[in-house]
Amino acid sequence: MTRSWGAAEDPAEPAPVLHPSVATVLMVACSVLGGLGMLWGLRQGPDGVLRYADIAAGVLCSLALVWRSRAPIVVAAVAVVGAAFFASAGVANVFALFSVARRRRLPVALALGVLNVAAGLVLYVLYPSNTSLGITAAVNIAVSAAAVAWGALVQSHQQLLASLRERAERAEAEQRLRADQIRNAERARIAREMHDVVAHRVSLVALHAGGLQVRPDLPTEEVSSVAGLIRQCAQDALDELRGVIGILRTEDLSPLPQPRLEDIPDLVAESVHAGQPVRLTMSAAADDPPGALGRDAYRIVQEALTNAHKHAPGAPTTVTVEGAPGKGLQVTVRNELAPGGEPLRLEGAGAGLLGLTERVSLSGGTFTHGRTADGDFLVRAELRWPR
Structure with a gap:
C-alpha cells in the first residue's frame, strides 16, 4: 500500500x-x-x-x-x-x-x-x-x-x-440497534397477532371438514354450501397470511387494522356458521372503548373459540362480555366437553393461551383458564377499563 x-x-x-x-x-x-x-x-x-x-x-x-x-x-x-x-x-x-x-x-x-x-x-x-x-x-x-x-x-x-x-x-x-430492536419487536407482535387470526381460520376449516366427514349423507346442496365455506375460510387464511408475510418483509411496518369490541358478534357468527353452537351475551356500557381494550377482548374470544373448535367441536359454548369504564371489562368463554365429541387433530403447543396470559398481564389485568368443577372448560379475563 x-x-x-x-x-x-x-x-x-x-x-x-x-x-x-x-x-x-x-x-x-x-x-x-x-x-x-x-x-x-x-x-x-x-x-x-x-x-x-x-x-x-x-x-x-x-x-x-x-x-x-x-x-x-x-x-x-x-x-x-x-x-x-x-x-x-x-x-x-x-x-x-x-x-x-x-x-x-x-x-x-x-x-x-x-x-x-x-x-x-x-x-x-x-x-x-x-x-x-x-x-x-x-x-x-x-x-x-x-x-x-x-x-x-x-x-x-x-x-x-x-x-x-x-x-x-x-x-x-446504539440508535440503529434500538431501531432494529423496535422493528424486531413489532415484527414479533404482528406475527403473534396473525398467529391468532390464522389459527382461528384454520380451525374453522377443520370444523367444516369434520362436519362433512361425520355426515356423509348430507344433501348435495348442503355439501356444496359447506365446501364453499371451507374454500372461503381457507382463502381468508391465505390472504391474511400473505398480507402479514408482505408486511414482515418490508422495512416500513405499518400497523395492521386492529379488531374492536363491536367486532366480537361477527366473530361469534363465524363460529355459529361453522356449526359450533355459541351463545353471546354483551353488556359493555360504552360506545367507544379504548382500542387496546377492544383488541385484547377480541383476541381472548378468538383464541377461546379456536380452542373450542379444536378440542370440543359441536359442544355448546357461551361467550360473555360485560363491563363499564372504571369497573373493568370481564370476558368469559365457557364450553362444554361433549361426551361424543371427538377432538380435532390439530397440533399445538398451547402458545395461544400463553400469549393471552402475557397480553392480559401487560395490560394490567388477570387471566385464568382451565377445567371447572362440573367438567366445562373456562377462559376468563378481567381487563382494566379506565374512566
Missing part, C-alpha cells in the same frame, strides 16, 4: 486543511529557506567548504521532515544533531520538535526540547561572537517551549475531535 509524503500516522485524525503532500513540501521549503536565512544572518559563521557543508546539512535535515509522521523521534534526533553543528538546520529542528509533540507523549517531547536547547548552546560555543550566552539560551528555550506547546495543543485538539467522533458513531450505532 502506498502512502503520501507526510501522511498522518493516526487514521482517526481529522482531515487536514492542506493535502499531506502539499503540507510536507511547504514545510521542507520553509525549513530550507529559514535555515539559509539563519546562516546568512550570522555575524560569525562557517566559511569556504564548511559553509557549503552547513547548507547541505540544512537541506538534508529539512528533507528528513518527509518522514516526520512515520518516525518523528528519529527525525527529531537527526535534526537536533544537525542543529548542534550547522546553523541552517535550526528551523528543521523546530519543525521536527513540533512533530514529536504532536504525535508522541508530552514527556518525550519535553526531553527532545531540552536536547534542542542544548544543541543551540553547542552552536553558540562554535560561533560565540553572534550574541550573548543568555540571549542564546533564552531564545532557544522560548522556541523549544513554543514548539512543544503548539504540538501538544494540536494533539489534544485531535484527540478531542476523535473522541467526539467516536462518541457520535457509538450513539448512532
Whole structure:
C-alpha cells in the first residue's frame, strides 16, 4: 500500500486543511529557506567548504521532515544533531520538535526540547561572537517551549475531535440497534397477532371438514354450501397470511387494522356458521372503548373459540362480555366437553393461551383458564377499563 509524503500516522485524525503532500513540501521549503536565512544572518559563521557543508546539512535535515509522521523521534534526533553543528538546520529542528509533540507523549517531547536547547548552546560555543550566552539560551528555550506547546495543543485538539467522533458513531450505532430492536419487536407482535387470526381460520376449516366427514349423507346442496365455506375460510387464511408475510418483509411496518369490541358478534357468527353452537351475551356500557381494550377482548374470544373448535367441536359454548369504564371489562368463554365429541387433530403447543396470559398481564389485568368443577372448560379475563 502506498502512502503520501507526510501522511498522518493516526487514521482517526481529522482531515487536514492542506493535502499531506502539499503540507510536507511547504514545510521542507520553509525549513530550507529559514535555515539559509539563519546562516546568512550570522555575524560569525562557517566559511569556504564548511559553509557549503552547513547548507547541505540544512537541506538534508529539512528533507528528513518527509518522514516526520512515520518516525518523528528519529527525525527529531537527526535534526537536533544537525542543529548542534550547522546553523541552517535550526528551523528543521523546530519543525521536527513540533512533530514529536504532536504525535508522541508530552514527556518525550519535553526531553527532545531540552536536547534542542542544548544543541543551540553547542552552536553558540562554535560561533560565540553572534550574541550573548543568555540571549542564546533564552531564545532557544522560548522556541523549544513554543514548539512543544503548539504540538501538544494540536494533539489534544485531535484527540478531542476523535473522541467526539467516536462518541457520535457509538450513539448512532446504539440508535440503529434500538431501531432494529423496535422493528424486531413489532415484527414479533404482528406475527403473534396473525398467529391468532390464522389459527382461528384454520380451525374453522377443520370444523367444516369434520362436519362433512361425520355426515356423509348430507344433501348435495348442503355439501356444496359447506365446501364453499371451507374454500372461503381457507382463502381468508391465505390472504391474511400473505398480507402479514408482505408486511414482515418490508422495512416500513405499518400497523395492521386492529379488531374492536363491536367486532366480537361477527366473530361469534363465524363460529355459529361453522356449526359450533355459541351463545353471546354483551353488556359493555360504552360506545367507544379504548382500542387496546377492544383488541385484547377480541383476541381472548378468538383464541377461546379456536380452542373450542379444536378440542370440543359441536359442544355448546357461551361467550360473555360485560363491563363499564372504571369497573373493568370481564370476558368469559365457557364450553362444554361433549361426551361424543371427538377432538380435532390439530397440533399445538398451547402458545395461544400463553400469549393471552402475557397480553392480559401487560395490560394490567388477570387471566385464568382451565377445567371447572362440573367438567366445562373456562377462559376468563378481567381487563382494566379506565374512566
